[in-house]
Amino acid sequence: MVLWPAVALVGFFVLTGLVIAMGTSTTARYERERAAASSVPARSAAEPVGARAA
Template sequence: MMLWPAVTLIGFLVLTALVIAMGTRSTARYEAERAEVASGPRHAAEPVGATATA
């Protein structure tokens, strides 16, 4: 008798957790892209391992 309300509640909680996880990931990616645009791409001045010769 209480099976379907329990299944409904568990399904709702699982879907809510999925939406929160997807939103968190999307927001983190958006903020990282926006920070890169604001500060410019992060490139090293010299390639790793490069040495200056005189």
């Protein structure tokens, strides 16, 4: 009788741990890509779009 609630509880904790692990690794990858993108200087055009000569 007590077996199935225990299995459900263990399964819940396993799946919760899996979701946390996946979220942590995805967040770390996002932060690395964001840091790499901000360290590369953006290429700027000779004249900004919409600029008018006086």
